[in-house]
Amino acid sequence: MFKICTLVISVFFMASTEIYAWDLGEEGKFHFEKVNQNVYVMHGPLSEPSAANQGFMNNPGLVVSDKGLIVIDPGSAYEVGIEVLKEIEKISDKPVLAIFNTHIHGDHWLANQAIKEKYPDVKIYGHPDMITQANGEQGLIWVDLMARLTEGKTKETKVVAPEFAVDQGDAIDVDGQHFRIHSMIPAHTNTDIMIEHINSKTLFLGDNSFYQRLGRFDDSSSMLGNIKALEYALELNMNTYVPGHGLTGTSDIAITPFLNYVIRVKDVVQTGFDDDLQDFEIKEKVIDQFSDYKSWEGFETNFGKHINNMYLEIEKTAW
Ligand SMILES: [Zn+2]
Structure with a gap:
């Protein structure tokens, strides 16, 4: 009897997480997974932005504090941010207090708009050069590119850039959660920050690393700098590493x-x-x-x- 009950409960649980995950058809179903203590990641598709994935392709991260939530790279568009917020609310209905953006590529930060709309007091952090670029031509280029690649699925998206500049060595405390910023640029771009969540020994690498996916290096990037940034990240000796795309894990994977x-x-x-x-x-x-x-x-x-x-x-x- 116990076994049957357990089976029924686990089948129900599996069915409910499947049903309530964001369903992108052939691209898969997406929801936040616990990767460390109070840290969650929603691993996005490995494909390029398209109408099928609605532009969603990155790994939004979530840290749960006593009174609220901290989001790392909420996603690629306003419309994607709405869906990511729905998934966040299945983990916790606390307000989003802060967002970190890892770099200028729009698939990581254009969803700021959806979170800012729901939580106007949210503090958004990014590298100073990311803030300048997002408020300039690059921000508009990314809005246009995403709309084109998704055949208009992201048409409500507008630039909501970070307002708080952070750089190498900065320490940020949000409701008892301690973060340290690591910035080795140029690497993937000239705007990268890596975000260490000190409480759980987790490092959000941004696109300085991928797993089972290769992306392009743009005009601002340095492959030699990327090697240095990852060697530096290894020396931090974290328990958990979150790449910009692909699976989270120990350094052996990520x-x-x-x-x-x-x-x-x-x-x-x-x-x-x-x-x-x-x-x-x-x-x-x-x-x-x-x-x-x-x-x-x-x-x-x-x-x-x-x-x-x-x-x-x-x-x-x-x-
Ligand atoms: Zn990138």
């Missing part, structure tokens, strides 16, 4: 595979460069050495670009 990828790209490009090869020749020569990353989302589209990005950086340092 840092080392991506770090090794970037280091391997650096090594093969340096060797090719020393042998007077061009970037496309290096790509052809070494692609088989990356077979363990071929299953990662975005490998096909990004690998050649990564070789080119690294080539340009190594060329610059050679002069």
